Amino acid sequence: MTSPAGSWTQRRAKWRRYRVGRTLTYVGIFLYLPVMVALTLAFNAVGWGDDALMWIAGVWMSACVVNGLWFTTFRCPECGKRFFPMGANWIAPSNDWGSKCRHCGARAPA
Numbered sequence: 506m507t508s509p510a511g512s513w514t515q516r517r518a519k520w521r522r523y524r525v526g527r528t529l530t531y532v533g534i535f536l537y538l539p540v541m542v543a544l545t546l547a548f549n550a551v552g553w554g555d556d557a558l559m560w561i562a563g564v565w566m567s568a569c570v571v572n573g574l575w576f577t578t579f580r581c582p583e584c585g586k587r588f589f590p591m592g593a594n595w596i597a598p599s600n601d602w603g604s605k606c607r608h609c610g611a612r613a614p615a
């Protein structure tokens with residue numbers, strides 16, 4: 506089967522971007538609350554105000570939005586079509602959390 510996405514080297518680079526985006530999505534969602542709680546406690550301990558915390562929360566959420574928007578438009582390295590279903594939740598790709606391509610079923614190589 507020939508691939509429209511190019512050589513294995515090119516496809517491997519795309520899979521690497523896929524893993525980065527998936528990792529950032531998980532980290533961004535599941536570490537948000539623990540990190541915020543920890544920072545709140547730490548900032549209170551050293552007597553800093555909530556302003557810095559608001560900035561950190563804002564930057565964090567913006568990063569999640571940017572990553573989420575980019576990641577849901579990720580194209581399959583094997584078939585070149587969209588990896589995730591259309592209409593998916595924009596911040597968390599809903600295709601079983603994106604373990605395989607909806608078009609060709611390709612999975613990220615180990």
Ligand SMILES: [Zn+2]
Pocket residue numbers: 581582583584585586606607608609610611
């Ligand atoms: Zn595919």
